[in-house]
Amino acid sequence: MTTEQIQENVLKLGKWFHNIDLHGVKTAPDHFLGDYPSFKYQNFSKAIPADLTGKSVLDIGCNAGFYSIEMKKRGAERVVAIDSDERYLAQGRFAAETLGFDIEFRNMSVYEVAELGEKFDVVIFMGVLYHLRHPLLALDLLYDNVVGDILIFQSMQRGGDVVEPLNVDYEFSETDMFMSPNFPQMYFIEKNYSHDPTNWWIPNRAGAEAMLRSAGFEITAHPEPEVYICRRAELADNQPRAVYPSRQTKK
Numbered sequence: 001m002t003t004e005q006i007q008e009n010v011l012k013l014g015k016w017f018h019n020i021d022l023h024g025v026k027t028a029p030d031h032f033l034g035d036y037p038s039f040k041y042q043n044f045s046k047a048i049p050a051d052l053t054g055k056s057v058l059d060i061g062c063n064a065g066f067y068s069i070e071m072k073k074r075g076a077e078r079v080v081a082i083d084s085d086e087r088y089l090a091q092g093r094f095a096a097e098t099l100g101f102d103i104e105f106r107n108m109s110v111y112e113v114a115e116l117g118e119k120f121d122v123v124i125f126m127g128v129l130y131h132l133r134h135p136l137l138a139l140d141l142l143y144d145n146v147v148g149d150i151l152i153f154q155s156m157q158r159g160g161d162v163v164e165p166l167n168v169d170y171e172f173s174e175t176d177m178f179m180s181p182n183f184p185q186m187y188f189i190e191k192n193y194s195h196d197p198t199n200w201w202i203p204n205r206a207g208a209e210a211m212l213r214s215a216g217f218e219i220t221a222h223p224e225p226e227v228y229i230c231r232r233a234e235l236a237d238n239q240p241r242a243v244y245p246s247r248q249t250k251k
Helices: 003-012 038-047 066-073 086-099 110-116 135-145 205-215
Strands: 056-060 078-083 104-107 120-126 147-154 186-188 201-203 217-224 227-232
Touching: 003 086, 038 066, 038 217, 038 227, 056 066, 056 110, 066 078, 066 086, 066 120, 078 086, 078 110, 086 104, 110 135, 135 147, 135 205, 147 205, 147 217, 201 205, 205 217, 205 227
Parallel strands: 056 078, 056 120, 078 104, 120 147
Antiparallel strands: 147 227, 186 201, 217 227
16 A cells, blocks of 8 residues: 555544554554553563564454554464454554554453463453453453463552552451552542543552452563563462352363
């Protein structure tokens, strides 16, 4: 396609949230955050294996596919990108086709990942957690069904940004720790935050890290304030779990 044809198609596909360079045509040149998500990606890109040859990748909440495309650039053999917004999926398909990358886009929510029926070497879960009404369930489903090795996780965070040591247990009468802004916590948004009614739960740093550990992930790197590189860890036999169907058939 010519530059003019690419520009015309970009406009037809509506407003873009990912600013992707399509042979010189920027899809969101006026993004309020700047060159997003490229500038954010540069802060943690070196924490991801540079060579993904032969690896499979699942991009959850892929939007227009910026991260899916970046994983293909690193040689990923197979990339599956899922989102529940058809506009974003259409944008992603166009971007991938224009750049010559074979990426499989599907309309699917994080709660449906078990339907994929496979585990992936790398799972990208960025910018999704705080849009979910059931965030810990989502992390459990990722652990049980799709994360084979690496999880790249990002969530908006608010509140305290210091992780303080915690006791294994507390007496019922002890309440002082709940007054600390750095105690693991999630802020519930009943109405809107940043003009977005889908911002439901926003953790502080300690809360985000505690949830990842609780779901069975080991944090191996924290290269950017909101980004964590995690590995799938073995669940302890005494690790508490809600009883989901996948949990009942785990062993």
